[in-house]
Amino acid sequence: MGAPLGVEDIVRQAGNYEYNVQIPLRYWLRTADTMQKEAQVYEAEGNDPQTYLLLYRHAQLVLSNLSRHPEKSIPENRKALNAATAAVQGDLQKLEVIKPRIAKRHAEYLARRRAQQKALEELEGKGTQFRTLPQELDGLSLSQAPTKRRSYERTALDAEDHQTLAAKLAQREVRRRDAARRSVRQAGVSEEEEHERRVGGMWGEWEKELRRESTEGDDLSTQIQEVARMQNGHQAPNFSRPTSIQPTSTSTSTSTYHYPSVPHKSAQERWSGSQDTASVPARPPKEQLRRPSDSTPRPPALPPKPPKPFTPSLPFENPRPPPIPGKYTDSSFTAPPIPGKYLDSNTPTPRASSPLAESPGLDEFNFKPSAYLENGTPLRTVFLPKELRHHFMSAASWNTRANLETCGILCGILKANALFITRLVIPEQTSTSDMCETVNEQELFDYCDKEELMVLGWIHTHPTQTCFMSSRDLHTHVGYQVMMPESIAIVCAPSKEPSWGCFRLTDPPGKQAILNCTQPGIFHPHSVNNIYTEALKPGHVVELANAPLEVLDMRPKK
Structure with missing residues (x-):
């Protein structure tokens, strides 16, 4: 290890x-x-x-x-x-x-x-009591002092035990991507040109520079330090700032989608985001940017002399942009005990004595696999927003009352060796009481490529049936699981108990049995037992509170 x-x-x-x-x-x-x-x-x-x-x-x-x-x-x-x-x-x-x-x-x-x-x-x-080497080599010889942690020695975190950190990480990554897109658009690059640059490998360091100019600070590095302290035996932190759902307005389109099949062509794109950036604070980014061309000079290490003769100069500045030297003018004010975010930029920040704190970046830890396939292959954790089912059932309510199925696609991102579902896409579709179909699914995958999203599974309703995977559902899902072993299928049965379930095919024997099945029809039996299984804990799926989620309903408005 x-x-x-x-x-x-x-x-x-x-x-x-x-x-x-x-x-x-x-x-x-x-x-x-x-x-x-x-x-x-x-x-x-x-x-x-x-x-x-x-x-x-x-x-x-x-x-x-x-x-x-x-x-x-x-x-x-x-x-x-x-x-x-x-x-x-x-x-x-x-x-x-x-x-x-x-x-x-x-x-x-x-x-x-x-x-x-x-x-x-x-x-x-020499007769010492040493008999075995440590189980995990820490990169040191026996006579050397600790050195900087190497990239392959990142801390492996348990997904179940660090859900708050996972939610903050997902929020930050979503904001980072949005900030990068805004920077590109402000630079006058069209979506078509951006796509060509990524596909052609011509992006280079330019996007990094744009993203660096729009970098905004937040407290995630402090949280990572707290996780490191927890790993060393200290109490776990408690961060509970929520992130609201960001529903997207319904877009009317003449294109339709065909699910469950997979498109014939695939986009070979390069992803942006070679560096992790901090999240955007409450004030607009432009108030914090400092470019060489700005007429306003960088604030000095210490605030200028305050207007009142009795006001002492304090060794910190206002934490919110723009800097306002001398804001704290009350002589009775006492400086807080060295919180890093209040320190002057020229003042060295004390670091916690832990590997994470020495370089508090998002590349300092990974989420370790949380489950395994039946063949022993590890499965990365899939973080599922707790609010997703509520928003999906709300979008499917009209169909559910009419005894019609509804389906949606689960899209997301990969970060720190974990998969985060961050977007629910409800494509245009036709439905019956036992099935739902979409056409022109290439449009869906083109949308995911454009938005730098990965397809992580799908969700659909059983308006009057129980919560189970029908033979048609199994044949639908095998296409997703071929693309990615961690792909999941969520079934919602609002009139039954249990009202929902999160599943995956067994591998083996379920995946192989469905791939080799040639029987027609919506409902047909399979000779293999144990063809699918639960994916929620103790599986590889973890429900995540306060996770970022955007809902895109592509169906025509009624």
């Missing part, structure tokens, strides 16, 4: 996936696109091993398997396959850059381990 893998180990893991030529090529193309998006997120977070694994797997999947798929000549598949093949060239270039870094870290790890083993043998030869 915590030991950096070598290149050979990562390559071996990258090839450990199940390729089935019977799965339609459109499913595989969407899977390849998802791999690239995940790799871009891990790359932005500085996770070289996971980035290398996903890029290598993507290149192997496209070049060795998809290029020989029986459906490669179908016109609607050919264009997407060509785009995936072109994206592999970028993969190979990144692999060459990342490979030396991985090899160097692995060599350093082996050298430290040999030094530790040698020192231990010397101690044992």
Whole structure:
């Protein structure tokens, strides 16, 4: 645990996936696109091993398997396959850059381990009581003082125990993306040009600079320090500032969506966000920006002489922009005990004596896997907003009263090795009492690509039936779970008890049985037992309070 893998180990893991030529090529193309998006997120977070694994797997999947798929000549598949093949060239270039870094870290790890083993043998030869090495090598030789934590030694947090931090992390990431988009638009870049830059790999450092100019501070780094203190035995923090749901106005569109299938083409895009930025404070960002061209000089380390002769100069400034030197003029005012956010920018901030506090950034921890597939593959945590079902049932209320099914798509982001559902999209659809269908689902996936969202599952109602996965539901969900093992299916049965459930296919045997099933009809039996299972805890799904959620209803207004 915590030991950096070598290149050979990562390559071996990258090839450990199940390729089935019977799965339609459109499913595989969407899977390849998802791999690239995940790799871009891990790359932005500085996770070289996971980035290398996903890029290598993507290149192997496209070049060795998809290029020989029986459906490669179908016109609607050919264009997407060509785009995936072109994206592999970028993969190979990144692999060459990342490979030396991985090899160097692995060599350093082996050298430290040999030094530790040698020192231990010397101690044992002198009759000491040391018998075994520590279970987790901390990157130190036995005679050295602690050094800076390496990227592969990030703290692994339990998702269930750190829900408040997870909610704050999701809120910050959503705000960061919004701020980055605003910066790009303010710079005069159109959506079409932005898309071309990302796909063509021409974004470079320009977006980072724009995002750095619009960076706003918040207290998340303090919370990370508190988590570090908790890891060392201190009391856990309690942050309870809520984030309200942000419903989006309904957009009328003539396009329809067809669910449950997967689109024929996939967008090969680059994600933005190579650095984590702080969240936007209450005041407008422009009040806090300080550019070299501004006429207002940067405030000095200490406030200027106050207007009242008896007012002392205090070693801090107003925490809200713009800076207002001399605001605290009451002589009876006493400075608070060194809260970091009140310190002057030139005053060094004391850090807690913990690895997280030494460099309080979002790349200092990951959420560890919270469950495993039946074949032993770890599943990343999926954070599900607690408010999501309420908003979905509200949008589906008219259909539910008319005994018609309603479906929605669960979209979200990847952050700190966890998946956050941040958007509920309700596509235009046709419904009956036993099923609902959408057409032109390519529009849905194009929307997700444009918004930098990943499809994490789906939700639908059973207006009069019980809460279960019908045979049609199972065939629907296998397409999602092929794209991403963590994908979930939520069933809402408002007239029954239980009124809802969160499910996934077993793997094996459920996923394989559905992929090989050719029986027609909405309802048909399957010979396999244990074909699907609960996904909520003790599964890999954790309900999250105060999580950011946006609802987009794409159906025509009635």
